[in-house]
Amino acid sequence: MHQPLLFPEEDHIGPLLDYHKEHCISDGEFYNVTNDFSGMAVDTGYFAGERSDNMLAITRFTPSWFEGPCWTTLSPSGSLLQAYKSGLMDERSYCRWFYRETLSLLDPISVYKELQNRGMPMLLCFEKNGVFCHRHLVQEWLTLELLKRGLIDKDGPFRIS
Secondary structure, eight states, rough: OOOOOOOOHHHHHHHHHTTTTOOOGTTOOOOOOOOOOOOSSSEEEEGGGOOOOSSEOSSSSSTTOOOOOOOGGGGGGGGHHHHHHHSOOHHHHHHHHHHHHHHGGSSSHHHHHHHTTSSOOOOEEEEESSSSSSSHHHHHHHHHHHHTOOOTTTTOOOOOO
């Protein structure tokens, strides 16, 4: 089974950890909301830009051509998407809502084990890299939660049993 090499790019982790010394995800304060960082607990990408043998949609629906699995547990609710796309909320409000109605209800260890059971797929959504997207929130939340629990570090591959 493919295991990701964690934190090969130290330039992401240091600033991420420094940022979260003074900012709280539960308040909608995420360090990265627009980029697919490598070297995190899970890789992310977008439907049109990725080709891999192991991809997992974390959306409410998928493009018609996508034949891979979809895990809606990590997708935003329809009401959140509607409120954001209609302009009723900004990105920080979206982050706060997504954290409170989705991420805060999940056990990060269970999420990571499920991803391991699926072969550590790349998590996919619709937005291109460089555009605000919930997959970046999932990536940051999972990485931080596993770091806080001492379950991952900067020294390489790992597996949570």
